[in-house]
Amino acid sequence: MKVTVVGAGAVGATCTDNIARKELAEELILLDIKEGFAEGKSIDMMQTSALLGFDTKIKGCTNDYASTADSNVVVITSGLPRKPGMTREELIGTNADIVKGVTENILKYSPNAVIIVVSNPMDTMTYLTLKTSGLPKNRIIGMGGALDSARFKYYLSQELGCSPADLNAMVIGGHGDTTMIPLIKHATWNSIPVTQFLSQDQQEKVVSATMVGGATLTKLIGTSAWYAPGAGTAAIVESILRDEKKLLPCSVSLEGEYGQSDIAIGVPVVIGKNGWEKIIDLQLSDDEKAAFAKSADAVRNMNDVLSF
Numbered sequence: 001m002k003v004t005v006v007g008a009g010a011v012g013a014t015c016t017d018n019i020a021r022k023e024l025a026e027e028l029i030l031l032d033i034k035e036g037f038a039e040g041k042s043i044d045m046m047q048t049s050a051l052l053g054f055d056t057k058i059k060g061c062t063n064d065y066a067s068t069a070d071s072n073v074v075v076i077t078s079g080l081p082r083k084p085g086m087t088r089e090e091l092i093g094t095n096a097d098i099v100k101g102v103t104e105n106i107l108k109y110s111p112n113a114v115i116i117v118v119s120n121p122m123d124t125m126t127y128l129t130l131k132t133s134g135l136p137k138n139r140i141i142g143m144g145g146a147l148d149s150a151r152f153k154y155y156l157s158q159e160l161g162c163s164p165a166d167l168n169a170m171v172i173g174g175h176g177d178t179t180m181i182p183l184i185k186h187a188t189w190n191s192i193p194v195t196q197f198l199s200q201d202q203q204e205k206v207v208s209a210t211m212v213g214g215a216t217l218t219k220l221i222g223t224s225a226w227y228a229p230g231a232g233t234a235a236i237v238e239s240i241l242r243d244e245k246k247l248l249p250c251s252v253s254l255e256g257e258y259g260q261s262d263i264a265i266g267v268p269v270v271i272g273k274n275g276w277e278k279i280i281d282l283q284l285s286d287d288e289k290a291a292f293a294k295s296a297d298a299v300r301n302m303n304d305v306l307s308f
């Protein structure tokens, strides 16, 4: 298997590192526009292979799309990250051009790849990739919900004093500070609803912390996060390459599901060798349905800014 990661910055390099350590692919290409940057990071990661004992070959390149040819999966992380005080949406001006150009270049050499979009504002960048590439909808996946759900589990585990691995919890909707929907009423601690253990105040605290999880880290670090984003992206790559059929919330093209069309937004999907293979219909309450519709309106407003 061959995987390309575009953008050798914080998220792209971390994702590459995760893929290599798990030996998900024989060949891993890291591409960046900045001269020598991806080459340097790739050599640094390859120099961990003797210590960590992985066999993946990582090769860095500067904008050489020929070396990405015939990738099974391509991850797009190229683009600016936000700074403290910014929203993800403010990145659209710069990142739309970058994501569009990268998609066109990738398609020339890997027309059969599954593309995972990470660059922000992610739902709109996923929609842009869908429209630019003309690829079947199942082969375009936006990464946001996997990360947001991991953060949700972290905050729940802090409140419950339990292992995050024992929790089942999902975040759907847009990947934005005000658009994501942590589904606390559906969350369970080894099958027991978490609402049984948490007061209303605690539930609200966890939901709010999850929604601004990215902004909190951006304020602390000075740029946005990368460890959990890199791991969340690698989890999707793993489910594709190993055909795991993992159920993960991802931003995908909706055609009537959840009452929405002509949009990419986070819903639970089964991820396997063909990309996203099935959308799972959650039984949402009226409040959750209203929150989803509001989130979709906000994502659609952002999509309207795009020009094709």
Ligand SMILES: NC(=O)C1=CN([C@@H]2O[C@H](COP(=O)(O)OP(=O)(O)OC[C@H]3O[C@@H](n4cnc5c(N)ncnc54)[C@H](O)[C@@H]3O)[C@@H](O)[C@H]2O)C=CC1
Pocket: 006, 007, 008, 009, 010, 011, 012, 031, 032, 033, 034, 037, 077, 078, 079, 080, 081, 082, 088, 091, 095, 098, 101, 102, 117, 118, 119, 120, 122, 143, 144, 147, 175, 223, 224, 225, 226, 229
């Ligand atoms: N969807 C999600 O859950 C998350 C999304 N992000 C987004 O991912 C993106 C990357 O974040 P970081 O890695 O922290 O940023 P970064 O600045 O560390 O890395 C971005 C890299 O993209 C490269 N780049 C820019 N234009 C390019 C082009 N045309 N072709 C190839 N490479 C190009 C830059 O040279 C840089 O190395 C940002 O837009 C950020 O907002 C970050 C975390 C989570």
Ligand SMILES: O=C([O-])CC(=O)C(=O)O
Pocket: 081, 082, 088, 120, 147, 213, 214, 215, 218, 224, 225, 229
């Ligand atoms: O917060 C950001 O801008 C980056 C991101 O999407 C996240 O970490 O959730």
